Amino acid sequence: MTKKDTAKKNDRSALERLFLHALKDMYFAEGAIHKAFVDVARSAKLPSLQAALTAHCEETRDQTERLEKVFEIFEAKPKAISCEAIKGILEESSNVLDQFGDTEAADAAAIFCCQAIKHYEITRYGTLREWARELGRMEAARILSELLDQEYAADQMLTKIAEDRANKVAEGKIAAE
Ligand SMILES: [Fe+2]
Numbered sequence: 001m002t003k004k005d006t007a008k009k010n011d012r013s014a015l016e017r018l019f020l021h022a023l024k025d026m027y028f029a030e031g032a033i034h035k036a037f038v039d040v041a042r043s044a045k046l047p048s049l050q051a052a053l054t055a056h057c058e059e060t061r062d063q064t065e066r067l068e069k070v071f072e073i074f075e076a077k078p079k080a081i082s083c084e085a086i087k088g089i090l091e092e093s094s095n096v097l098d099q100f101g102d103t104e105a106a107d108a109a110a111i112f113c114c115q116a117i118k119h120y121e122i123t124r125y126g127t128l129r130e131w132a133r134e135l136g137r138m139e140a141a142r143i144l145s146e147l148l149d150q151e152y153a154a155d156q157m158l159t160k161i162a163e164d165r166a167n168k169v170a171e172g173k174i175a176a177e
Pocket residue numbers: 030033060063121151
């Protein structure tokens with residue numbers, strides 16, 4: 001660490017250091033989520049779910065780039081730190097999909113897992129946005145607000161696919177498309 005870096009670190013408030021910790025955590029999470037969504041999208045049975053997840057995979061890649069912009073605003077290097085919470089959610093998702101991937105409930109299970117991931121992101125982006133506002137970094141707050149809106153939209157889209165078809169297919173009431 002250079003002298004300049006040390007000075008910058010000491011200049012940061014505890015809130016700003018906490019913000020950067022959480023940002024690094026999300027930078028790691030977005031990378032891990034992208035990989036998981038690519039796999040889930042490939043295994044989705046309903047075309048509507050496959051299309052929605054594929055589109056969201058692209059969005060997730062773009063979100064990682066926008067997090068890099070937030071790092072830049074805070075004059076920090078983009079860095080990922082291992083996030084145990086998302087690792088746990090992804091591990092559980094993988095177990096659920098192993099168990100139900102070959103059943104009629106495969107898509108309902110995929111939506112169940114993806115919504116847990118989306119809700120995790122919603123909680124983190126919501127807090128990060130409020131901290132960015134408090135720290136007076138309005139451009140960062142605007143970017144985080146956009147990410148938050150995308151996560152809400154993805155969550156609602158999953159609910160709609162579940163209600164329209166996936167839950168009924170899982171129940172054996174209708175056939176998969
Ligand atoms: Fe995301």
